[in-house]
Amino acid sequence: MKVSKIRGWYLVALASSLSLVLATLVHQAPYVARIVPLRSWHFSSHKSWKTEGKDELLQTVSYRGWDVRLAIINSYPAHDEVFNALIYTFGSIPGVRLELFLETLRFGSQDIIDDFQLNLDMANNSQPQMFMAGNATAPDIIVSSTCEVDSRTMHQQFDKLLERNQTYLFCVVHHADHWLLNDNIANSSLIKTWINSGKMAFVTLSNHTSQFLENQVIPTWALSSQIVPKLRVFPPIFPTWPKVQEETLSFALQGNYEPSRRDYNGIFEHLSMFLRDSDTNVTLRLVGSGVRPEVPAQLQQHVVFDQALNYPEFYDTLALCFAMLPGFASDTYYDRKASSTIPASVIAGVPVVGPQRLLETYTYLDRDDIWLQNEGETDIDVIGRVLKLDPEIREAKKQRVVAASRRLMQANKVSARQWILDALGTLGHDAS
Template sequence: MRPFNTLIIFFAVVIIYLVASVLWNAYNTPAIVPYTVSSTRSGVSVSGCSDRSRFRDQILLIAAYMSPRQPERILASPAIGQSTSVGNTGPSTEAIDSVSSVASTSDNGDSQRELETPDEAKSLKTDPNFAPHHDECTKILKLGEVPTPLRIFLVENSGSHEEVFCSLIYAFAQIQNSYIYEYLLRPRFNIFAIIKSFNLANLAKPRSTTAMKLDEKEPHPDIILATTCEFDIFRLQPQMTEMLGNGSYLFCTVHHADRWHSEFAFNFYNSIKPWIEAERVTFLFLSSHTKRYVEENVIPSWEPKHRVAAKRFEVFVPVFPVEPSKKEETSFSLQGNYESDRRDYKSIFESFSAFGKKHPDQPQFQQLRMHLLGHGKRPDVPLAIRDRVEFNEGLEFAEFYKILSESFALLPAFASDEYYDRKASSSVPASLIAGVPIVGKRRLLETYDYMTEDSMWVQADDEDDLAVVGRILEMSKQNIEAQKIRTRNRNREIIDDNIKKARSWAQAIEYRVNRTGDEPLREGWSWEW
């Protein structure tokens, strides 16, 4: 019996020692808990900061470690094509070749293209009622302090809008001690050549959005830059929910202002609710008029408790630096998809034809060319100007901006008033990036209020686009070049303003002290372009 009693005493001492050790650590270690933290050995949730709750939590932890391991669960609906396990969302794609292998110069046939009609979204479900528990006892950094390093996830899950994520990368990379991880669905047209020119040492190798792991080894972000927020939060809802629960802060870039209405079939509003309620989101708009549209037409449809989100509406102009071509050409350009519902090619072609008939012997007209930079189904070009219209299709971004910068004017040719109402045109920032003044009436100047009179060709109310082209042709080369230089200078001013905004926004966030995952692997930041 004596050996048996000795064995019982031994195990009792061991158990008492383990319990005492856990309780000792509990009372001598600061409680740092992000929202709700689940034990890695069970489904038990641990939170709280009072002595009573701390003791209860330690008892629960002891029970958790002594109980069999339970499978982890995801409390939000899985996104399209995503696994329901957060820790392993898909195969890792470490190298740039893995990301570039899915790049395409065509938008056709992509399973994750942007949804164009509400019917396409009916099968997509979100869980508007799930929101991680906010632990008021969680320790945070003092307001104005930024974590070191500041971990930033750049996410783009629609397969487009490269110029927007380039702008976000350039601005946020200027924040001291920031490290940016890129998660891209389908980077196109060798956008990496543009990013390479930024000479950033704090940018990680790009990976596919399917490689976004949220396990113990992968760092959770302090900031998430959602390039196309509508689809980033919708298609990656499990990962986004996990990151919200860990205290990440979201910058939600809005492209489709009219799709955020509460009754709209895409359910983007439902997906963003938990972020609004946790006060962890700022909405970025690409122009003031799209911000105004949401404030006036969308916010009133939201629940009263969510309308406070309008206090965190900001404008971010998607521009970045590009070295212009030294070549000058007697040409004007249009850029974008070859779609008649986006650009009024018919009217432009008719005006160009009439202009040629009116000035057949002008030397300038003999040299004049029109560039159509884009992709898609080509519009029909009248025979009279067919030899003067050049289609520049499927260009890499570096070549795209090079050709654009050689022109003396960019025509927006809007086919719809929606570009003055609820949509932000890509042509306006493209003119700034390339340093080629855009042609527009005062309505464009007032709508895109980051533009100035000396950074564009202001069009009279009674002038059509080709009348402005004719007026420019009569100017000296020195005056034309001076106007292009002013356009480039305006681009630099906006870039500097974006950097100041990014820094101030980063300093205005409450950051959780505890941050999961390993520190960035410094040797992983330098890679061959």
């Protein structure tokens, strides 16, 4: 599909979603096929194609007339969707000079980031081992996108930053329970020193993981009563251009095929019961990787495996569907872990099926952004109910999710800009 057509579709979708809003007053990446060498990048931010008008988020951030030097690091080959969202959000703030340090850009992330239309300036090298090499100038701010790993694999570079005392650290937490006192991360003198310096904030991917960190984890650290670690919340959302427009009678479950992550047996059982009483030719798309779960014989014609997809293909495939299932295999995704399915649904513009508890956990979602699962219903019951709706109603719901995506991306940029100002203030800079 030509870009003009895609953008035309987006404008139509935007108009539809805005009309709905006015009428009502109204966070594991997929595992896919290939890895490409990283292009070494420095970014100089400018107005991106997802931002219109002169509002707060477009005000330039600077101090003493200088750009803010902000480095994003990922020394661990995972969590690509979080890294992409961090690039988009911080890179969209004028006055921020963005530097990236990672081993590779995987699975078509290069194409995703290219579409952000940030103003690229090619640099010499951006491998993690080059960060703070020699007499390199320390950045004003560092964002560690997988802090559980970066704080150990890049210990020496983090130590050097502490010694220079010129940098603020945003530490992105993926598994809050990994930071309990008996874990090596929490016992790390490095992290404790950063906390004690006051030049650090933890960033979680959902409000519930932030609450778990605050209420269940931090009290185990035995910090001084004068030390209160700062917590920030960042739903990992970024823009994509979907290449599909027509809905299919399919719904999706994404992620690694490990049964410890998704309740495949329960979903297959409920889907079998539904199809016994229905002649609907509905398809469940399992979008992910790993060892495929065994599909019962009666479902062979209704289950499709989508594997070896790069990121653009992944979001295009999800966009074909009218719903996504969380399929949580445990309650940990409701109290300490942030599911990748929730932000994936928002990025793809596809409503997720979930109970009221999902809204209470992933508080960046509104009631109209999901297919609400009533008490006593299974997720497949909701699929059956949604299938009875007119296609126009299902499409309207998807456009609400598109609107939610835009709302969250703008909120992220406004928040990130304020985080930068707060960080610079902590460093003693008179920023504006």
